[in-house]
Amino acid sequence: MTGELVRPRLVYFERWVDPVAEEILGHRDDVELLRLEYADPLSANWAAMAGAHGYHVQPRTELRGPWFGDSDLLARSPRLLALASTGAGYDYIDVDACTSAGVIVCHQGGTNREAVAEHALGLMLALSKRIAITDRALRRGEPIDRFELRANDIAGKTLGIVGLGAIGSRVAELCAGLFGMRVLAFDPYVDAATARDRHAEKVNLDNLLQQADVVSVHCPRTSETMGMLGAEQFALMRPTAYFVSTARGGVHDEEALAGALRDGRIAGAGVDVFLTEPPPADHPLLQLDSVIATPHIAGVTVEALREMASEAARQWMAVFAGRVPPRLVNPEAWPRYSRRFEEQLGFAPDPL
Numbered sequence: 001m002t003g004e005l006v007r008p009r010l011v012y013f014e015r016w017v018d019p020v021a022e023e024i025l026g027h028r029d030d031v032e033l034l035r036l037e038y039a040d041p042l043s044a045n046w047a048a049m050a051g052a053h054g055y056h057v058q059p060r061t062e063l064r065g066p067w068f069g070d071s072d073l074l075a076r077s078p079r080l081l082a083l084a085s086t087g088a089g090y091d092y093i094d095v096d097a098c099t100s101a102g103v104i105v106c107h108q109g110g111t112n113r114e115a116v117a118e119h120a121l122g123l124m125l126a127l128s129k130r131i132a133i134t135d136r137a138l139r140r141g142e143p144i145d146r147f148e149l150r151a152n153d154i155a156g157k158t159l160g161i162v163g164l165g166a167i168g169s170r171v172a173e174l175c176a177g178l179f180g181m182r183v184l185a186f187d188p189y190v191d192a193a194t195a196r197d198r199h200a201e202k203v204n205l206d207n208l209l210q211q212a213d214v215v216s217v218h219c220p221r222t223s224e225t226m227g228m229l230g231a232e233q234f235a236l237m238r239p240t241a242y243f244v245s246t247a248r249g250g251v252h253d254e255e256a257l258a259g260a261l262r263d264g265r266i267a268g269a270g271v272d273v274f275l276t277e278p279p280p281a282d283h284p285l286l287q288l289d290s291v292i293a294t295p296h297i298a299g300v301t302v303e304a305l306r307e308m309a310s311e312a313a314r315q316w317m318a319v320f321a322g323r324v325p326p327r328l329v330n331p332e333a334w335p336r337y338s339r340r341f342e343e344q345l346g347f348a349p350d351p352l
Helices: 020-023 042-050 073-074 095-101 111-129 131-139 166-179 192-197 205-211 252-264 303-320 329-344
Strands: 009-013 030-038 054-057 083-084 104-105 157-160 181-184 214-217 242-245 267-270 291-293
Touching: 030 267, 042 111, 073 095, 073 267, 083 181, 083 303, 095 104, 095 214, 095 329, 104 303, 104 329, 111 214, 111 242, 111 267, 111 291, 111 303, 131 157, 157 166, 157 205, 166 181, 252 267
Parallel strands: 009 030, 009 054, 054 083, 083 104, 157 181, 157 214, 214 242, 242 267, 267 291
Antiparallel strands: none
């Protein structure tokens, strides 16, 4: 097929997170955009996938089997060149299998930076000001002693950030700038000078947990971070400290967090992510007044979804034009990908 230009096919299920992506891609002559539905016959969807060059994967919460980006899907989709996640997370795509198959993986990291950072800050404020606890007490008609319900300011306190990437650095900027907080950061991939540029002081994880008044988690879920925060780590935190996670379920041990809260080893938690989403109504964390829980909506704002979809569309345009996509996960796949790209689409992509 080398030398014969082919119109690449990009498939997706149900809908994009914002219709702007379809507005950008839907009327282009150089991309065939194909919408699939989960309710359609499996045979029809597999036939469409077999002819696809790109697959835009729905978020984990909405994604249904067997349409995960795994080795089985790759085996049944021999023309696939690239997969992209909807948001910053891509833990539901088997990157190693993609790399072995010469398929690149992209994500949309940074597109919901502001939304998630603001949500994390909102959880911090709601916890320290005891907004959820006092709201519940009022709704239940309980006797109110305002002085027993006294809250705390976060100004001048110490914030510990786990993961100083796009979102973590924005949280650091907001908290240092708005509230004059001292910001500590644990991130093995960021050096001390870079941490300072991002408004934080680089420390190890134990020191961060021991010193922070608020711990906020912003790392991806990987083999390194899965279960990284458990009973041992929560035991290092101050009894007056708060734990906040807008990262990914599984980075913290939910049972261990519930135990630390029940035993008064930490003061409260704001959790936007769970290992199973949505969590069951009888989940231990949902039984505690000291917990504020939201259903993985930190990055789900009107502005963030539009940015996410528009940047995804532009990234797909870059992929099919043969350019190196800006949010490439597995550059090690590029040599084999390049050969396959030329075979499938009739021209060679740019060198990495």
